Amino acid sequence: MQTDKIKILYVDDEENNLNSFKSFFRKYYEVYIAKNAADALRIVETIPVEIILSDQRMPAITGVEFLEKTLPFCPNSVRILITGQSDIDVVIDAINRGQVFKYIQKPWDWEKLSLILENASQVFLSKKEINSKNTELEKLNNELNKFVYSVSHDLRSPLMSILGVLELSKMEKDSYNPTYSKKIEDCVLKLDAYLRNIIDYYINSKSDELLQDINFQELINDILKSQNKIDDGVFIETNVKQSEEFIGDLFRIKVILSNLISNAIKFKNPENAEHKIQIVINANQKSVYITITDNGIGILQEHLEHIFKMFFRTLTANEKQGSGIGLYIVKEALEKIGGTIEVASSLETGTSFKIFIPNKVNNK
Amino acid sequence: MKPINILLVDDSDIDLFIHQTFLSKCDWVNSVIPFNSGTLALAYLADCTLSNWPDLILLDIQMPIMNGFEFLAKFNFFEDEFINKCKVVMVSSSLDFGDNSRARANSIALDLLPKPLNTAQLFEIIKDKY
Numbered sequence: 430m431q432t433d434k435i436k437i438l439y440v441d442d443e444e445n446n447l448n449s450f451k452s453f454f455r456k457y458y459e460v461y462i463a464k465n466a467a468d469a470l471r472i473v474e475t476i477p478v479e480i481i482l483s484d485q486r487m488p489a490i491t492g493v494e495f496l497e498k499t500l501p502f503c504p505n506s507v508r509i510l511i512t513g514q515s516d517i518d519v520v521i522d523a524i525n526r527g528q529v530f531k532y533i534q535k536p537w538d539w540e541k542l543s544l545i546l547e548n549a550s551q552v553f554l555s556k557k558e559i560n561s562k563n564t565e566l567e568k569l570n571n572e573l574n575k576f577v578y579s580v581s582h583d584l585r586s587p588l589m590s591i592l593g594v595l596e597l598s599k600m601e602k603d604s605y606n607p608t609y610s611k612k613i614e615d616c617v618l619k620l621d622a623y624l625r626n627i628i629d630y631y632i633n634s635k636s637d638e639l640l641q642d643i644n645f646q647e648l649i650n651d652i653l654k655s656q657n658k659i660d661d662g663v664f665i666e667t668n669v670k671q672s673e674e675f676i677g678d679l680f681r682i683k684v685i686l687s688n689l690i691s692n693a694i695k696f697k698n699p700e701n702a703e704h705k706i707q708i709v710i711n712a713n714q715k716s717v718y719i720t721i722t723d724n725g726i727g728i729l730q731e732h733l734e735h736i737f738k739m740f741f742r743t744l745t746a747n748e749k750q751g752s753g754i755g756l757y758i759v760k761e762a763l764e765k766i767g768g769t770i771e772v773a774s775s776l777e778t779g780t781s782f783k784i785f786i787p788n789k790v791n792n793k
Numbered sequence: 794m795k796p797i798n799i800l801l802v803d804d805s806d807i808d809l810f811i812h813q814t815f816l817s818k819c820d821w822v823n824s825v826i827p828f829n830s831g832t833l834a835l836a837y838l839a840d841c842t843l844s845n846w847p848d849l850i851l852l853d854i855q856m857p858i859m860n861g862f863e864f865l866a867k868f869n870f871f872e873d874e875f876i877n878k879c880k881v882v883m884v885s886s887s888l889d890f891g892d893n894s895r896a897r898a899n900s901i902a903l904d905l906l907p908k909p910l911n912t913a914q915l916f917e918i919i920k921d922k923y
Contacts, residue, residue: 582887589886593811593909742857
């Protein structure tokens with residue numbers, strides 16, 4: 430693939446070498462050449478080169494010194510030193526100071542050089558893979574830490590509230606107090622919602638995409654039916670256009686829509702007599718666009734960039750609070766199925782989420 | 794001890810209700826004013842004079858936007874005369890070791906109590922502070 434060519438930088442004060450190297454390897458690699466170390470450093474600073482070859486004998490600076498200087502810019506690149514004559518001290522120095530992968534003697538053998546560059550490419554690619562795996566592991570570990578912290582508070586706090594209410598009803602010796610029962614019920618529902626979120630999060634992070642035929646009208650009816658309580662004064666308008674077969678990950682799409690719809694229901698603006706939610710779905714053979722708009726309390730501009738982070742919560746005027754996981758799951762699930770999400774919100778008019786999900790009708 | 798005036802700061806409305814009901818049954822309590830965010834409590838305090846300044850703040854640790862520690866950092870900007878008149882006791886349902894040690898290390902907070910609040914325990918902590 431054109432775009433995936435490994436980038437090689439070769440620095441040498443002999444222009445003939447540079448030119449023959451470039452013409453030999455340009456077909457297989459993206460080749461950058463430099464006549465001196467200063468030019469080469471400028472390239473290293475701006476372009477993430479993956480293999481660096483340097484001649485040892487240059488006028489201002491030795492190859493080893495140059496390779497050492499490139500370390501801060503591209504620590505993962507593979508470095509190769511080219512020496513005019515066999516000089517064991519130079520080679521030892523090179524390995525110790527410049528993290529040099531191989532050294533090559535001039536004049537080189539083209540076949541050998543090709544092989545060394547191929548090896549160097551492999552080494553670079555595996556380094557890169559290890560790095561991306563490490564980043565992924567760090568992210569998971571970080572999430573796990575946040576998760577334990579959150580569990581220690583969010584799962585425990587409704588339980589402690591229930592204990593508190595029970596304590597109160599014991600003190601009052603009143604066998605049945607509807608206010609207290611209602612408080613306990615609220616706590617139990619909160620705890621249950623939190624546990625469901627955790628399970629959704631877990632399934633999303635572990636399982637692969639499972640493709641199924643999706644009928645959006647049925648899906649929306651299903652989701653609306655499963656919403657716990659829809660208060661009076663909430664009006665949900667749906668408009669589904671689907672003319673073609675749509676193949677997608679039903680579980681994840683359901684999780685995404687359920688979270689967004691339950692947020693739209695939950696965060697209503699108490700100043701509005703009517704809480705309106707509009708769900709528009711447009712599915713065609715390539716993709717589906719879904720818009721969920723509400724006239725609720727909206728989201729502060731400074732909070733918008735944080736809403737998809739794990740355990741981010743805003744304090745809302747009508748005392749309803751989320752677990753801080755919902756939108757995080759939405760974003761993670763969309764990433765897994767190649768979708769995107771955009772949000773626009775204002776405290777006056779409410780919030781609107783726009784989702785795009787590709788139709789996998791050809792991948793089934 | 795003269796009955797005291799208490800401010801509650803907690804994002805959980807159920808806990809505010811529980812604490813308010815508990816405390817209103819205690820004979821050493823004069824008044825209880827609940828706030829569901831640190832921001833609202835600070836705005837109230839900014840309008841107080843020394844005469845209606847509370848004697849005790851019961852402060853939750855884990856709250857969105859402004860947590861208990863952030864509240865204390867802002868509370869610290871009031872004049873010493875005011876700060877000294879008011880004791881702060883933190884409350885939390887958290888078992889997090891970091892949070893709990895931070896609360897105990899804080900110079901303004903007297904102590905940290907677990908939820909649900911035990912009013913007898915609270916009284917023990919504050920009874921000889923006034």
